[in-house]
Amino acid sequence: MSDSNRYVFVSQRYPPEKGGNASRIRDLAVNVAEENSVTVLAPPASYPPGNFDRSWERSVTERRDGVVVHRLWSWQPQVENPGLLRRLPYYLLFALHATLWLCWNHRSYDAVLTSTPPITTGLPGLAAALLGTPWVVDVRDLWIDNSVALGYVDADSPLVGASRWFQGLVLWTADRITVTTESLGAAVSEKYGAELADRVRHVPNGVDTDVFEPAAERTGSVQGEGTESDERPVIVYTGNLGSAQPLEPCIRAMDELSQDAVLRFVGDGDERSRLESLTERLGLGDRVEFVGLVDREAVPAHITDAAVGLAPIKDSPELAYAMPTKTYEYLACGVPVVVTGRGEVQRFVEVSGGGHHAEVDPEAIAEALDSLLAAPERRRQLGAAGREHVVEQYDRRAIANRLDDLLSRLVGADDGATAPQRSAVQS
Missing domain, CATH: 3.40.50.2000 (Glycogen Phosphorylase B;)
Structure with a gap:
């Protein structure tokens, strides 16, 4: 493992919320925190909608399994299967709140990881990059393409066009792109530029095999x-x-x-x-x-x-x-x-x-x-x-060690390596 560094993970969902995205970030954060300081930024628990009480507090800080979790206020949908107009405030307000937090506390961390989807978590990542902080974007799936394929939005809508542009900006600005499967990495490079392949690293989902056992x-x-x-x-x-x-x-x-x-x-x-x-x-x-x-x-x-x-x-x-x-x-x-x-x-x-x-x-x-x-x-x-x-x-601890090594190399703790030069988004 690396020398101790200070990392911030930004995720739209985090336990006690359920689902693969929440458990992925939680397990990675907990294991990386064994040798480092890890802070997670997340909105109040609210998914699935209606299963959690709505919170109106601006910020709530808790400590879970060695990880400091800041719950930053965002709008919290309360109806099952909320439409786009209810989802957007949930995504955007949290992204803005996390951006402000990172800007205000930019001297207190060494690297940032943002988890997508939703793509709006790229906003605090961009702010961190502008402040000169190493940034990793963790891509779990191609949210825009999935939304089109599942019929949530029309492929030719201005919203889709703007979202693709923003996703491209995020991917081309980040220092590294982690993906859950190798085929997802190939899809990212195919859709947003072959040159991104040099930044893609495979950090799969996994499982705590000491907890999940026969x-x-x-x-x-x-x-x-x-x-x-x-x-x-x-x-x-x-x-x-x-x-x-x-x-x-x-x-x-x-x-x-x-x-x-x-x-x-x-x-x-x-x-x-x-x-x-x-x-x-x-x-x-x-x-x-x-x-x-x-x-x-x-x-x-x-x-x-x-x-x-x-x-x-x-x-x-x-x-x-x-x-x-x-x-x-x-x-x-x-x-x-x-x-x-x-x-x-x-x-x-x-x-x-x-x-x-x-x-x-x-x-x-x-x-x-x-x-x-x-x-x-x-x-x-x-x-x-x-x-x-x-x-x-796929043991989660080994996978977290892989992520820790990636982050520490960006920070320069292991071998003095510097972050790669960022590129502007391609048109």
């Missing part, structure tokens, strides 16, 4: 055989119930399933009400459960209670680089996974040997689930292979 290693119990109140095998989905995940076909697959099992959704999101209505309409209330949000500490138990994990992604070229964090968590717990989508997630499940890929179709999903539910020994083999792969390649 049930037998924690309690000696048998995994995936249901609870005392329901002996049917469980198919678990953890995380965001959003539009990028084809969850409707997964629910419909339960009507096609030959095995007697229950699909359990652990999480919340913009699509929850619609999915609950669909479940009721299809008469699948006895086969589909909605648990809602749970504490992060309770997630491993929900996974190890399951026979199979479900990690669906829409089959779209714009999402070919996506890699759900929940996939690492399932395999770390020794639970085989069924995935949908193309590109990165399909490649991962093949390389890891930890599960099956299915087309985004209820019959295909049901067939993949049936094949695993009917073969307990096969499930154990896939789960063991997946666990081994994740421990070797």
Whole structure:
């Protein structure tokens, strides 16, 4: 690890909020903070909307797991699936508040990492760069392209054009660009300039393999055989119930399933009400459960209670680089996974040997689930292979060490290296 440095991470979401983006920044911050001072700037907890009380305090400071967290006030949507007009104040006000904080405290940190999406977190990053501070932009997905692909905005709208220009400015100004998958790095270079490839570094999502581990290693119990109140095998989905995940076909697959099992959704999101209505309409209330949000500490138990994990992604070229964090968590717990989508997630499940890929179709999903539910020994083999792969390649501590090394080199603590010359955005 490096000598101690002072880092600020800027993220639109942070625990107790749920989801892969919040857990990624939290786990990276906590592990990097073992040898450094790490401060996180985030708005008041507010996602999914309606699950947290609205805060009116300008700033609230707390300490979590060795990390100082400043909750900077922003507008907090309170309705499920808020529209663009409700989301924009949430994004913009936090970005402005974080920008002011960084400017006022610019002598108290050595480097800044901003997490995107949303792209508005680039605003405080640009301010840090203008003040001469090394800046890393952590890209989890191409938010603009996803919004177009999912039908949120029109591809030809002025808003999309302005957003692309701003995203380009951010990427060309940042000293380094970290991406969660190598295919995402390639997509960034393809869309915003081949020269950016020299700045891109692969810092994948990962999992704390000491927390997410097979049930037998924690309690000696048998995994995936249901609870005392329901002996049917469980198919678990953890995380965001959003539009990028084809969850409707997964629910419909339960009507096609030959095995007697229950699909359990652990999480919340913009699509929850619609999915609950669909479940009721299809008469699948006895086969589909909605648990809602749970504490992060309770997630491993929900996974190890399951026979199979479900990690669906829409089959779209714009999402070919996506890699759900929940996939690492399932395999770390020794639970085989069924995935949908193309590109990165399909490649991962093949390389890891930890599960099956299915087309985004209820019959295909049901067939993949049936094949695993009917073969307990096969499930154990896939789960063991997946666990081994994740421990070797995606342990969160090792990934955080990689980020720490990148940041410290920018600061110059390791070898006196200087930050690369920033380039103006290309037209």
